[in-house]
Amino acid sequence: MESITKIIANLERSVNDLQRDNDGMKQALLNVSTNVEALNRKVNMLEGTLATKVGITHVQQLIKQYEEDSQNG
Structure with a gap:
């Protein structure tokens, strides 16, 4: 059976690892x-x-449409 000191040391290591x-x-x-x-x-x-x-x-489409409309009529 582990000693209390070892158990505490293991717990401290575990806490440090988690931190x-x-x-x-x-x-x-x-x-x-x-x-x-x-x-x-x-x-x-x-x-x-x-x-x-x-x-x-x-804007380019509007200009193109305007130019086409101007040419057609």
């Missing part, structure tokens, strides 16, 4: 959060670029 795991998980979560924020900024930038492209395409 390290907890700290590691916190760091991993922070890294994921940082990456998600960066990805969100990129998505927002792409949405803005896409909206600009859609606007330009719409």
Whole structure:
């Protein structure tokens, strides 16, 4: 049978291991959060670029339609 001292030492090691795991998980979560924020900024930038492209395409279509209407009548 293990001595009380060994049991306490094992428990302390287990607690320390759990604390390290907890700290590691916190760091991993922070890294994921940082990456998600960066990805969100990129998505927002792409949405803005896409909206600009859609606007330009719409204006080009209006100009083309205007030119066709002018030529036809």
